Amino acid sequence: MKKLRILLADDHIVMRTGLRALLERQPDLEVVGESENGHEAVELAAALRPDVVVMDVGMPVLNGIEATHMISSKHPTTAVVILSMHADESYVMRALRAGARGYLLKDSAAVDLISAVHAVSQNKSFFSPRVSRILAEDYVRVLKQKGAVDSYDLLTSREREILQLLAEGKANKEVATTLNISPYTVETHRSHILEKLNLHNPAELILYAVRKGIIS
């Protein structure tokens, strides 16, 4: 079986050591490189072409978000998992916008990292449960404060189905195959969903899905 090749990017050597030990205890995972800043991570990603990059946010020279943006735009096959101290929406949103597929909290890395690496390598999203919970709570709280209607109720059941598949990271074509409809129909549904939920890009769509607990 081919092992998943992983690149670690974290400026903290203790953290890197711990993560490497954690990952290499799995027979199907292999850490192929380590970098201590964002710039190095971008260069190593280009040189090693890993399957997954595990990326810290606060790093010198180039921060993790910027590095993620550069890696995912140059090498779409490389999946990035962000490892962060913060469960806050602004970090999650920017990580997603930069092209990250997973977002993990450092204090739950030991529990979630393995599943996260597996999930993103299969092109799925992954969020630490605590992140999902916090985002969902915030969403509910704001709705309640504003006294607004939950826009999710406006979606049809077909649209909800498609929302979930898109949020899981599937492309229009895959969704079409899964549901046995044409890709154009999927595209129409997609634009309706974005309009109804007042969303503007795939990152916001994923964030929305996490908030609603549709994906985790």
Add this chain to the structure above:
Amino acid sequence: MTEKETDTLVASPVQKRRRLGSRAALFAGFGALLTLMAIICIDSLDTLRAYETNNTQIRQEFFHRERTLEQVRSGLYETGSIMRDYIAIESDPQAQEMLRAEFQSIHNETTAALKACIWSLPTDERAPFQVLSMEMEDYWSMIGPIFALGAKQKKELGNSVPHRDVLKEHATILAITKEVSAVNDDDLKEANRRITEVFAQFRRRLLRVATIAFSFGLILTATTIMYVGRLEKSVEEKYHESLQAQSALKELSKRLINAEERERRAISRELHDEVGQSLSALLVDVEHLIGVSSKEGIFRQGLRNIKMLAENCVNEVRNMALLLRPSMLDDLGLVAALEWQAREVSKRTGMLVDTVEENVSDNLPEEYRTCVYRIVQEALNNCSKHAYAKNVRIVVHQDPNHLRVSIEDDGKGFDPSRVRGLGIVGMNERVSHLGGVLKVDSDPVRGTRLRVDLPLPSASTHQEN
């Protein structure tokens, strides 16, 4: 009493005394000068008045005497001709009576005028007039009996004797009046001379006093100019000093703010990167140990406790770091930091905080990010603590040359002209260090609106993307 106060108390009396001394000297000098000028004025006026009075009096006296002499002369001539007429008239008692009355009246008038003149004169000048008066009496006694004569007697008298005597007396009296007139002239000249001399004296005195006043005034003017110059110089120095102190103070406050921010960032980073990361690494290891320990027991329970403690620690450290300075401000930019803050405040206080960012670059210079962030932080604090607002709206707008921030709430307002504090002074400091303007509009009904306008340096205006 502190040491500083003692210092000023010791230093000031010397200066104060010196200042008081020169001020007193100036007052005295000006007082003297004014007095001198007043004396000159009064003296001049007095002298002029005395001169005027003297002059008039002398002239009046002179004319009075001349007039009296003139009256004496005409009295002589008139009575002479009346006498001749009286003798010439033969027998007309009525005409005789008329001439007699005329004579009597002239006689009376002349005598009275002469007497009055003598009375008005000072005793030492009476002599010539007394002589004249005596001669006139002789004349009257000589001419008087003629008017008592009857027609026969007049004929006897003929034109001879009395006539000659009367004419002789006439000549004597005229000579005397001439003499008196000459004396009168001399008197007038003498009086004029005396007045001229007094006047000359006065002129000399005036010149002397004026010279003194002028030189005194010169000295005083010079002293005053020097004194004013010294004052001006010292005022200028003081002004300069206070300006310098002001700018030094401004610089100091800027440095303090910067230093505080730097410290906060350093501590926040230290907590976040060192303590937080180490604890996270610890958690990874502990989690692994829990995973590999096969059975439940004291060992596993202990690991669980350690894990829980470490998790709490991570949370604590993260919150402390965020409170000191949110990492978003440096990692993600102003917008992310403001949104995070809005969510946090919203979560903590129940206030609904809306943020709108228009065109705001993620690459704003650090001091601008910090300035706006701290101002919004302070404003939100005020909104929840003092205004009890329900809704807050934060708008940040960037254009090529300006960064504008507005923070509006619907809470209890205040009177910005009376209420300072509420951190507005601090906000103002921050804004003015970047050359910006802070405006506060507030009224009790509509709530508070805070506006900040920061000019952007041209280098930082490049937009992201």
